[in-house]
Amino acid sequence: SRQVREQLPRLARRGLTLYYLPAYAPELNEVEAVFQVLKQYEMPERSYHTLAQLLAAIRRALASYSQRLHRRGQKPCPGA
Template identity: 60%
Template sequence: MATHQDEPDAQAACRRGSTRQAPAGHTQKKARASRIDLFFLDECGFSPTQPTGYSWSPRGQRRLVPYEAPMRRRVNALGAYRPVGELPTLRFRVYSRTLVSGDIITFLKTLPSGVRPCVVVLDNVGIHVSKEVQRARPLLNRLGLSLFFLPAYAPELNEVEAVFGVIKSYELPERSYATLPELMTAVRRAFRRYRRRLNRRR
């Protein structure tokens, strides 16, 4: 199974037949009109101790955040964000191991509604463009799902990146977790909390 390592031949094959730019205006219009489901997909990693930008403590006292070593205790999440349409939504899965191409394929299969076509925007990391993903594309197409690959080094074009930033900065109030199960629970809770807030904004 393919991992995060790049596969140049697979990347080239996946890019053939795909438009390597931001989703065009007509695609966005179709999504807003609920003629298609437009998802932005990527992965995000969480360490037992999250970066601390700022905090509060009583005057004259230093706020200390305990450090937990990340070895074999990182959590990885797959997220697919649909910002427009009938309802904005966030789909996710959380893993206590390194992600592989099979995880991407299994997750992609859950996205099509069966009601309208589904377009998934993603970058060119190795597990997205692996031979395994290439082989799965005909099946995904039959399910009504097509892949839209972004240019290299353009994370700003993937709208799920901003979602990950909010989840890491605001939805994980505790910045250190002593055990892997604690971190797994916290990450799942953070994604659910963001999804509830997303739905309340409509």
């Protein structure tokens, strides 16, 4: 915004640098890799009749993904 741009010199003098990110940059968000695996492999079905069915599918996918990571010696998903 204009207000932020106006404050950039003041912020720079205080040692603060702002980095602008592109509007869409999934490679910069670590959870995107998890979502990709969940969508492509753990949840191949794309249609659920109820919210309860969708939530159950998400829980199963997260648990399965977490188990796969555990077998590989990687850190599992929180809450899975």
